[in-house]
Amino acid sequence: MRIFKQLLPLIAGFALFLCFNALMNYLIIPNQFTRVKIHRIETGTYEDLILGSSHGNAAINPAVLAEKTGRSGYNAAAGGQCPVDNYYLLKDALREHDVKRVILEYDPSYWLFHDSFNGTARYQLSQMAPSTVRLAYFAELCLPGDLRYVFLPWTLYDVYPARMKANLEKKKSSAYLNYETTPFTDDTQTFHEDGFMELKDFAVGNMSTPELSFDEKMSYVEENRTWFERIIKLCLKRGIEVIVVTTPVPGETLKKNAAFYAEAHAMMEALLAPYGVRYLDFAAPKETDETAPCAGRWDGGDFSDGEGHMRGSAAGDFSHVLAELL
Numbered sequence: 270m271r272i273f274k275q276l277l278p279l280i281a282g283f284a285l286f287l288c289f290n291a292l293m294n295y296l297i298i299p300n301q302f303t304r305v306k307i308h309r310i311e312t313g314t315y316e317d318l319i320l321g322s323s324h325g326n327a328a329i330n331p332a333v334l335a336e337k338t339g340r341s342g343y344n345a346a347a348g349g350q351c352p353v354d355n356y357y358l359l360k361d362a363l364r365e366h367d368v369k370r371v372i373l374e375y376d377p378s379y380w381l382f383h384d385s386f387n388g389t390a391r392y393q394l395s396q397m398a399p400s401t402v403r404l405a406y407f408a409e410l411c412l413p414g415d416l417r418y419v420f421l422p423w424t425l426y427d428v429y430p431a432r433m434k435a436n437l438e439k440k441k442s443s444a445y446l447n448y449e450t451t452p453f454t455d456d457t458q459t460f461h462e463d464g465f466m467e468l469k470d471f472a473v474g475n476m477s478t479p480e481l482s483f484d485e486k487m488s489y490v491e492e493n494r495t496w497f498e499r500i501i502k503l504c505l506k507r508g509i510e511v512i513v514v515t516t517p518v519p520g521e522t523l524k525k526n527a528a529f530y531a532e533a534h535a536m537m538e539a540l541l542a543p544y545g546v547r548y549l550d551f552a553a554p555k556e557t558d559e560t561a562p563c564a565g566r567w568d569g570g571d572f573s574d575g576e577g578h579m580r581g582s583a584a585g586d587f588s589h590v591l592a593e594l595l
Contacts, residue, residue: 293423330588353410
């Protein structure tokens with residue numbers, strides 16, 4: 270009893286800290302579309318699951334695929350998602366769902382970076398339901414990183430009374446409480462119920478052409494390749510069909526980075542060959558590839574930026590082509 274009394278102030282102080290931290294997280298961290306995606310992935314109904322980066326999110330329209338394939342799908346791809354994030358997202362989905370097919374978008378530019386628990390990853394982790402998958406994801410990303418991400422995530426955001434008031438109003442709304450997509454639809458984009466982020470045809474981002482190279486990045490490449498291969502193995506182990514897709518990029522970007530995309534193509538072919546997994550490369554297809562007839566079909570005006578985020582109408586056309594190949 271005496272020990273309990275001695276520990277009581279410490280226990281009370283820790284409880285007070287937890288309450289204060291939870292309140293600050295609620296007031297300061299804004300609502301993000303990743304929250305909606307995680308909820309739909311864990312509670313929705315779908316046969317096809319699309320994983321990948323923002324390129325896959327903007328280019329692959331599940332509704333268009335469904336018209337051809339007759340299979341329901343959800344686009345779980347999002348900006349900032351590296352292969353390790355895709356892996357744990359898939360494992361989270363498989364806790365409650367019998368996924369029939371995974372369409373795994375491969376953006377080689379993401380292999381030039383170490384995940385290092387980026388903003389997308391930490392928010393994605395925070396929104397997952399408690400499970401052993403979430404615990405493993407936590408151990409993989411949090412323990413080697415900045416512990417503020419774990420215990421004080423609100424400190425990573427600018428603290429303004431006006432922002433806190435705005436967040437509170439938004440989080441009291443029915444749209445927030447019901448995980449609606451409408452808060453993320455505006456003049457530049459439409460966030461669809463199936464996870465597809467449609468970029469409006471007049472949306473314009475940074476049209477400069479990026480320079481891409483694997484030079485001096487091979488340690489990151491190996492790390493990302495390991496997680497990508499784990500996704501392939503997990504799918505095959507569970508009897509899930511898996512198809513790897515690289516979405517188109519503007520012609521100028523491809524021309525400037527021809528060697529990079531050729532190397533990325535060869536790298537993925539080598540990775541997938543032992544598993545017999547199909548690879549549909551719309552960025553740098555070889556003449557013998559299934560996608561070769563589409564070379565040059567989508568160019569500058571079909572993209573909102575130089576990186577290759579497709580505008581809505583082009584994404585619809587691309588998804589029709591992809592559906593035919595599926």
